[in-house]
Amino acid sequence: MNLSVNFAGLKLKNPVIAASGTFGFGREFSNFFDLNRLGGISVKGLTLEPRKGNPPPRIAETPGGILNSVGLQNPGVHAFIREEIPFLRQFDLPIIVNIAGNTPEDYCAMAEILSEADIDAIELNVSCPNVKKGCLLFGSTPEGVSEITAVVRKVCKKPLIVKLTPNVTDITQTAKAAEASGADCVSLINTLLGMAIDIEKRKPILANTMGGLSGPAVKPVAVRMVYQVSKEVKIPIIGMGGISNGEDAVEFLLAGASAVMVGTAGFVNPGVWVETAEGIEAYMKKHGFGKVSELTGALQE
Amino acid sequence: MNFDTIIRKTEKLSEGIYLIRLHSARIASKAVPGQFVNVRCSDGLNAYLRRPISICRVDRKNNTVDIVFMNRGKGTNLLCSFAQGDTLDAMGPLGNGFTLPKEKERIAVVGGGIGVFPLLYLLEESHCACKTAFLGFRTKEAIVLQDAFHRTAQKLVIATDDGSYGTNGLITAPFMAWLEAERPDRVYSCGPAPMMKIVARACVQKGIFCEVSMEQRMGCGIGACLVCACKVQDGDDYQYAHVCKDGPVFPAERLIF
Ligand SMILES: Cc1cc2nc3c(=O)[nH]c(=O)nc-3n(C[C@H](O)[C@H](O)[C@H](O)COP(=O)(O)OP(=O)(O)OC[C@H]3O[C@@H](n4cnc5c(N)ncnc54)[C@H](O)[C@@H]3O)c2cc1C
Ligand SMILES: Cc1cc2nc3c(=O)[nH]c(=O)nc-3n(C[C@H](O)[C@H](O)[C@H](O)COP(=O)(O)O)c2cc1C
Ligand code: FES
8 A cells, every 4th residue: 555645845655754852863773673664754853063962860751651851962963964864865764854953043054054965854843842042932932933934944945844842822823933934844743841750859850850741641732733733724734742553643644644753652662653654554444545645634523 | 573572480589679581582692791671561651661671691591581670660560560471572682781801800790789680690601710799788688699699709798788787888898998909800880879989980090990880761772862861971071971872881981970
């Protein structure tokens, strides 16, 4: 069966993409399965200069999920281009480059550099809850999203995805701002800001006090947000948040997503990406769908 | 993707300490001392993440792997109820192991609490001139695998925090006294961070080869998520290395405690 999807200038052989920050640059998981079976990869969030990240502990387990406060540890955009693109190009795999910055200038500089690189799309991370400056600040208001999207759009020669934060009152506002400012696609959701406390020590578990919640616990919130956004924007949506199998992914597609990203579930089950694609296929067979795009927004209301 | 192993045996070694013997050719054939397996304690959302547990012993002939753990939370508590014949999902072997000693060398291991388990595997795989083990436990009742350590090490020193067995107090005291008189070729340590810090510092000062095995909360266990950070030297600056992929065993001089 053909699982390919084609949207926003991206051609994916199946709609399951590895979510940024959960899959590194693909090297580690390539020891466990054939990366050619992925629909795509969104690489670990990059910044202009290398970043050390936050002190540990950087993870706390919570019911059905995790909090992380990695803080965008990454080798910087130049090292990525030099060392990671050649590795990823061994595979038949669209490369989506997730970028974050402190200033509009940072985002622009990276978009310019990456426009000349051998990659397939840029995903603007305006929603990282784990860094002090920039990033989430821009993503929290429609004005901030507009500002960054518009300036990057001017220099960006690749398909432009804007990744939205769920830490807002009305996500359709930031989604509409991204669309109006030239985004080709929106991806959602990034992590939900959360906190966990060790009651014996009376201290936060994360050294950074707060972190981003992901995993099965966030799925209903994420599905709801994809649904709401799909009613308000015309550009395609990549849905994510807590997907663990094909059925979960189908929920996001029915709610209006054109493709999905899967992250946290892969820590527990490294087979999750392949199994999710297989699960979507099984659902399509069972219900007589011929193309993945027929599922997008096919919710009966 | 299948990481299933079959449980051959379970045993309660002491209050709160359990051994599980896994049958797995995959793990037994590849494992080296210092590596760990990342086990799934439940199929559901309770204790969602895998738990890293060191490999304590490998029997290559029979393809069995022993892990020993302390029941100290949700996940390990679920592990206690696994029984012979059950399937346990264990990813691995993961991480980098210890550098094994050469034939003529003299080594010492310094372990505390749950840190002693990988050191037993190291001693049993080390075929060298002289092996000395320093082990610290909370109390007499917490001492486990004493016979096994006794069989593989020429000299075994045990300390308990409450003085109920062996030397009274921390194991670092007898180790430091011993180090005044002896000059081992290699020292290996695993246990509480304050203990490893003392051992590492003493060895680095004296120029003795020393490796320590670090612990950190993990997500993926393979180096993809970057959560298991551990501060290491990088020229005049520092970096965060990752315990699951760059470790858990690190050269002592690289670490910043
Ligand atoms: C490389 C490595 C090897 C280890 N080897 C052993 C071993 O041989 N025997 C043994 O008994 N224990 C070992 N541990 C520690 C063991 O992983 C933790 O005790 C266990 O994860 C606690 O889980 P829990 O659900 O019982 O506790 P909970 O407190 O309920 O766990 C909650 C979360 O915190 C994490 N966590 C809690 N304490 C620790 C800790 N000290 N280190 C790492 N993660 C922690 C858990 O993995 C989980 O994600 C090792 C840890 C590492 C990193
Ligand atoms: C450890 C970790 C690191 C992450 N790093 C990034 C990142 O660098 N950039 C980004 O846009 N999202 C990052 N995310 C968010 C994920 O891409 C995704 O939006 C979120 O985890 C929800 O999906 P999931 O529940 O399938 O993991 C990270 C998530 C985790 C768990
Ligand atoms: S646990 Fe994911 S990088 Fe170490």
